[in-house]
Amino acid sequence: MEFMISIPQFYADGEFDAATFGAYLERVEALGFDSAWTQENVLAAMPLLSPIETMTFAAARTERLRLGCAVFVTTLHNPVHLAKSLSTLDQLSRGRLEVGVGTGGRGRMFAAFGVDSARFVGQFTEGLELMKALWTQPRVTFDGRFWQLDDAAMEPKPFQKPHPPIWFGGSSPAALRRAVRHGNGFFGAGSTTTAQFAEQVQAVYATLAEHERDAAEFPIAKRVYIAVDDDPARGRERINAALTRIYGHRSETIEAAAVAGTPEDCVRELREVEAAGAQRILCTHLFDHAEQLERLATEVMPHFR
Structure with missing residues (x-):
């Protein structure tokens, strides 16, 4: 089992402290986590630092730790600008970048980003195709429905060749098929229960077999709040309250997907996530970040190694 950890991003105006944040990142690396991850949500009442800038800060404070975002809603980005930013970050971190992508689903405010809500899936797929071309081809001529380039060059390319690993989020059958066709791995959402995740994993493996792709080279991950x-009751109450703030409403499904309790409780439930097919688990704590980091590293992770 490979353990990943979330990078705290929920800071209201004036709350961020660079020294504390930097110390947290250095401690993550010292404790042996394999990678640290951000998330993206541009328009929301809950304050959230943007992922690229947060990962850039993290790259400057660490040496080994891999850094990722689960996920960029790439439909909302200009793919040329995003490809350039991610390539730059991969160079600055000397090849430590992981890129998660997703369409964002139908509930996004697409009009705020100039995206046609009737064509967002096509725009997502074409944008990803263009990003890969810019990362791998010396000159790019691209005649798409949404973007056109004529003999364009983007340098430098990413440090990793041919490009950073691309993880796909999503839960619908179509999203799972896209993950296999276009991605390097699948990332289960934190709002997905273990039982739902197990079904998604089986669908991913079936699609991999259809496309004659080696399942051993297509990792499966799951975010777990x-x-x-x-005090298990206190832990459950606190995590449920935090999830309500993040999602803007209470959801029994999301609460059921979260893990809270004693170290023994957490190990037992994470074992179930592992049995459902997770090869990597992204532990996402929502409060007491330094304390939760230490407890996960010393009281939970050792049971899996």
């Missing part, structure tokens, strides 16, 4: 607390 988690709270380690010696």
Whole structure:
């Protein structure tokens, strides 16, 4: 099992402290986590630092730690600008970048980003195709429905060849098929229960077989909202309250997907996520970040190694 950890991003105006944030990142690396991950949500009442800038800060404070975003809603980005930013970050981090992508689903405010809500899936797929071309081809001529380039060059290319690993989020059958056709791995959402995730994993493996892709070279990950607390009822109450703030409403499904309780409780539930098909688990704590980091590293992770 490979353990990943979330990078805290929920800071209201005036709350961010660079020294504390930097110390957290350095401690993540020292404790042996394999990677640290951000997320993206541009328009929301809950304050959230943007992922690229956050990962850039993290790259400057660490040396080994891989850095990712699960996920960029790439439909909302100009693919040329995003390709350039990610290529630059991969160079600055010396090849430590992981890129998660997703369409964002139908509930997004597409009009705010100049995206036609009737064609967002096509725009997502074409944008990803263009990003890959810019990352791998010396000159790009591209005649798409949404973007056109004529003998254009983008340098430098990413440090990783041919490009950083591309993880796909999503839960619908169509999204899972896109993950296999266009991605390097699948990332289950934190709002997805373990039972739902197990079904998604089986669908991914079936599609891999259809496309004659080696499942051993297509990793499966799952975000898990988690709270380690010696008082299970208190831990559950706190994580449910945090999830309500993040999602803007209470959801029994999302709460059921979260893990809260004693270290033993957390190990047991993470074992179930592992049995459902997760080879990597992204532990996402929502409060007491430094304390939760230490408890996960010393009381939970050792049971999986």
